Amino acid sequence: MNGKVGVVVSASASTGRFGVRVAGEAKALALRHAVQWPANLEPATEAVEVGRLILKAAEWSPQSHELFPEAARRWAVEVMRLGYLIAWDEERFEQGEGAAPGLVDLWRDFVLPRVVVR
Structure with missing residues (x-):
């Protein structure tokens, strides 16, 4: 060589x-x-x-969040807020306590990486 x-x-x-x-x-x-x-x-x-x-x-993750552009990071925060609102909606779930934290974890691990892009 x-x-x-x-x-x-x-x-x-x-x-x-x-x-x-x-x-x-x-x-x-x-x-x-x-x-x-x-x-x-x-x-x-x-x-x-x-x-x-x-x-x-x-791919977006909590560990790679700082590597994304500012607009994508802001979008990630907004989408995560939506996940929290859904998870803690007491009227939607029978327990009266919301579905969190399980739904929040699923939202963060599966939804955010698919919707937060560069």
Whole structure:
């Protein structure tokens, strides 16, 4: 490979997994360079961190909220307020106490990621 190390960074938004793979002839060379010059792996480490950030920001969640634009964050707050109003509507549910917190958790985990987009 002309003395170059081939590094493949992969990420899957559907599974939430990422990886860094060194393939073929480059593997032995990469290992040798890693032992002699650990700084050579810094770009791969940075690529992994970028991959983590991309996966984290791919879909809305409470953990990725700060990575979304301001308008999307405001929308998330409004949609969550609606979820609280529905969950605590005592007339809608027989218990008289509302359906929270179960409905609130479902709303946050399943509804918000589908309606809050960039």
